[in-house]
Amino acid sequence: MLNRSLAVLLSLTTFLSACSTAPGNHLDTSRLQDNDPTPTETYPVRLISTQVIAQQVAAMTPAAPLPPSRFPDPLQYVYRVEPQDILGVTIWDHPELTTPQSSGISTGGNTTQSIGAALAQPYAQALPGQADPFGQTVGPEGNIFFPFVGKLHVAGKTTGQIRDELTAGLAPYIKKPQVDVRVLAYRSQKISVTGEVKTPGPLAVSDVPLTLVDAITRSGGTTAEADLQRVRLTRNGKLYVLDAYGVLDRGDVAQNVMLQSGDILNVPDRTDSRIFVLGEVKTPVPVPMLKGKLTIADALTAAGGILDTDANARQIYVVRGMSTNPSTPDIYRLDMTQPDSLLLSTQFQLRPLDVVYVGTSGAVQVNRLIQQVLPSLQSLFFLKELTR
Structure with missing residues (x-):
């Protein structure tokens, strides 16, 4: 009988040692050296209460600084012409000096376009083709050429300033010239x-x-x-x-x-405005924030709620700050067994990349341990029966 028992034990040992060659996913850890020490840090946990929520409201993140603007008041805004802009010039009673305004004008190649269409050109694109023949294109040096006036520097100037300079330049040749300047295509900025x-x-x-x-x-x-x-x-x-x-x-x-x-x-x-809900919930899922806001109640609802049989309602944790300071995160706990817990869960505001974790009840932990150990106990029982 003793020899039989030894034979069965040797066979079982050989079977267990062969598990590393069993089919399925397996990682051979013999070549890995894992010397990471067991973490010993402890993290303080704050119980979520009305005082914590009041402090949260008082310590709201101030608005981020705004970029400086050249025009604090929109009413002060004025556009200044730069190279590559295309100008249209109108000299009243002098059509030979005026930018053409026919219903269909050539813009280069086989393309035609009206002045009205040019003025309504999308902000994202310039005119198709070459529009130079039907407007004054500002050159790289910021100049245009106009009859009788010659070369005129217009870069950095408003259309009103350009109009005044053209009026002064045409005065010796035209009696009381009436000039209008507009931008046909905004290309420079x-x-x-x-x-x-x-x-x-x-x-x-x-x-x-x-x-x-x-x-x-x-x-x-x-x-x-x-x-x-x-x-x-x-x-x-x-x-x-x-x-x-x-x-x-x-x-x-x-x-x-x-x-x-x-x-x-x-x-x-x-991506950076999500909340992660983990633990004993029906559907662990990342939850996007709603217009920059999300409460614990919102997050748990989006995850289907906590598991009635497995969750520990006293252990609703919020882990915060792991992205910016992973060594010392802020941890909060909500006790959902208290009468005011539902109200608190709707008032505690989460922040981007917070982790909401629902703990496991003690009874469930024991049951899961039994489920892990039970197959081994059954194997030992059958082994004992075989060795009788």
Whole structure:
């Protein structure tokens, strides 16, 4: 009988040692050296209460600094001509000096376009073909050439200033000249709109002030994944974060900044505005913030709620700050067994990249341990029966 028992034990040992060669996913750890010490840090946990929520409201993150603007008041805005702009000049009662205004004018090649269409040209593109014959194109040095006046420097000047200079230059040749100057095509100054908009691309800066909301609207609006709370503006090498939701929802016109040439506007997706719900919930899932806001109740509802049989309602944790300071995160705990817990869960505001974790009840931990151990106990029982 003893020999039989030894034989069975040796066979079982051989079987277990062969598990490393069993089919299925397996990682051979013999070549890995894992010397990481067991972490010994402890993290303080704050119980979510009305005092914590009051402190949260009092310590709300101040608004991010806004980019400096050349024109603090939109009423002071004025467009200045730069190289590549195309000007139209009208000399009353002198059609030979006036930019043609026929119903169909050539713009180079086989393309024709009316003056009205030229004036309504999209902000994102210049005129098709070569428009030089039907307007005064500002050269690289900032000059134009006009009959009787000759070379005239117009870069950096307004249309009103150019009109006055043309009037003075034509006065010796035309009695009381009446001159009008307008921009036919805005080509010199532009901004770039990228990210989660329907029509990304350049937008020309014109004589009408171009604001944050205008740029997004003229780019076709946003996609479903756009995060309007964190619109990024790059100006002169510096990055600014603007809240377009504040403009649309709260009327915060300070966020609707005026854009200027060289600006890069990026509408990001909601990757950085998510909350992660883990633990004993029905559907662990990342939850996007709603217009920059989300409460614990919102997050748990989006995850289907906590598991009635497995969750520990006293252990609703919020882990915060792992992205900026992973060594010392802020940890909060909500006790959902208290009468005021439901109200507190609707008032505690989460922040981007927070982790909401629902703990496991003690009884469930024991049951799971039994489920892990039970197969081994059964094997030992059958082994004992075989060795009798």
